[in-house]
Amino acid sequence: MKKVILTPNPYRDKDFQTVRAAQRILQEAGIEGKICLPFEVDRGFHLPKDIHFCRFDKEIGTADAIICFGGDGTILYTAKAATRAGIPVLGINIGTMGFMAELESSELSELKRLANDDYKIENRMMVDVSVYRDRSIIYHDIGLNDVVISKGAIARIVHLSVACDGIQALECSGDGVIVATPTGSTAYSLSAGGPIVEPEAESMLITPVCAHDTVSRSIVTSDKRVITVGLVKNARRNAFLSVDGGKAVKMQMGDTAIIKRSELKTRLIRLKDHSFFDVVNMKFRR
Numbered sequence: 001m002k003k004v005i006l007t008p009n010p011y012r013d014k015d016f017q018t019v020r021a022a023q024r025i026l027q028e029a030g031i032e033g034k035i036c037l038p039f040e041v042d043r044g045f046h047l048p049k050d051i052h053f054c055r056f057d058k059e060i061g062t063a064d065a066i067i068c069f070g071g072d073g074t075i076l077y078t079a080k081a082a083t084r085a086g087i088p089v090l091g092i093n094i095g096t097m098g099f100m101a102e103l104e105s106s107e108l109s110e111l112k113r114l115a116n117d118d119y120k121i122e123n124r125m126m127v128d129v130s131v132y133r134d135r136s137i138i139y140h141d142i143g144l145n146d147v148v149i150s151k152g153a154i155a156r157i158v159h160l161s162v163a164c165d166g167i168q169a170l171e172c173s174g175d176g177v178i179v180a181t182p183t184g185s186t187a188y189s190l191s192a193g194g195p196i197v198e199p200e201a202e203s204m205l206i207t208p209v210c211a212h213d214t215v216s217r218s219i220v221t222s223d224k225r226v227i228t229v230g231l232v233k234n235a236r237r238n239a240f241l242s243v244d245g246g247k248a249v250k251m252q253m254g255d256t257a258i259i260k261r262s263e264l265k266t267r268l269i270r271l272k273d274h275s276f277f278d279v280v281n282m283k284f285r286r
Contacts, residue, residue: 001031001064001114005056007038007078009070012094016051018105019069022092025108029115034059038068038078060085065114065269069105071095072145072187076244079144079266088121088267090114099186099283102271110271120270124183125202125223128262129243133255142262143243145184149229149257150176150209152240152248157212160239163228164206164221171232172216175209176239179227179259183266186280194218198276204261227259 004026008019016035023033036056041047060066066082067090068074075091082089091101092108103110113119129147131139151158161171180189185197185205194207195218204225207218221227231239231253240248241257251257 001117003032003034003063004114005054005059005063005066006033006035007056007066007068007074008035009068009074009094010037010041010045010047012070012074016048018092018094018108020051022067022069022108022111025111026114029112031115033067034063038074056081060087063087065090067092067111068101069094071098072100073245075100076145077246080142080244083126083142083144083264083266088269090269090271097283099279100183100268102269113271114269118271122199122268122270124199124266124268125181126262126264126266127179127181127204127243127259129241129257129259131241131249131251131255131257133252138255139241139249141243141246142264143184144181144266145187145244146178146180146189147241147243147257147259148176148178148188148209148245149239149241149251152238158239159232161230161232162206164225166226166228169206169219169221169227170208170216172208172211173213174211174216177229178205178207178209179229180205180207186283189218192218195220196280200276202261204259223261225260229257229259230255 026033034054036054065088069092092103093101127143130137157173159173162169178189182197182199189207192207192209202223204221208216239251242248
């Protein structure tokens with residue numbers, strides 16, 4: 001590995017101390033580290049003048065990997081671009097949970113191993129989601145964690161119908177429904193009562209959110225299923241769909257969300273020899 005992109009979350013990496021330290025370690029190991037902001041910051045946010053911030057879109061074409069500094073949100077935000085570019089991602093936790101991160105900020109010395117290609121790659125399943133309106137696709141994206149269809153901020157319930165391969169799986173009224181990957185099983189889906197699923201299972205989870213009945217439960221499906229979500233006839237007129245916590249798109253009566261396994265996979269760099277269950281125990285019992 002010769003060149004990596006370093007993407008710090010400026011709101012978590014105070015004064016960019018962690019990314020600066022990582023850049024020094026990589027440089028000493030013979031790896032070029034280009035610092036790029038993963039997203040635009042607020043207008044009033046002060047960026048240090050002694051750091052040269054490169055353009056992410058220009059550097060990704062020649063990079064061997066991306067190293068993210070922050071929480072899971074930073075990794076999710078960067079994963080799509082990394083996956084489309086065909087390069088792996090390494091997460092360094094500066095957040096609270098950091099479930100997908102490989103290293104804590106106190107373990108930066110492990111980065112030296114990248115110079116000798118002393119690491120493993122773990123493939124993570126992604127989902128492909130399209131929203132159809134009158135047979136036209138009005139929205140398309142891929143996601144590593146989940147697809148959430150919800151009522152939005154209005155304090156009313158939304159009525160949704162969920163089908164698997166064209167056969168109705170459930171109809172629920174409540175705050176919405178989550179369709180998650182195994183990676184996303186430890187995120188919003190878990191908070192909504194869904195199970196923890198190890199990444200290698202390569203399945204999809206359908207989890208109702210605050211269902212207004214006693215029979216709606218989380219369903220684990222095969223990754224081969226095509227999941228369809230739509231508003232039922234007596235629903236309020238709008239729902240909102242969001243992929244990996246990104247900007248929501250408004251769905252109206254008659255729109256249909258089609259969710260299936262993506263042909264793409266996120267590649268995560270692993271430097272430590274630990275199992276998924278070690279991570280679960282460490283993160284949820286800290």
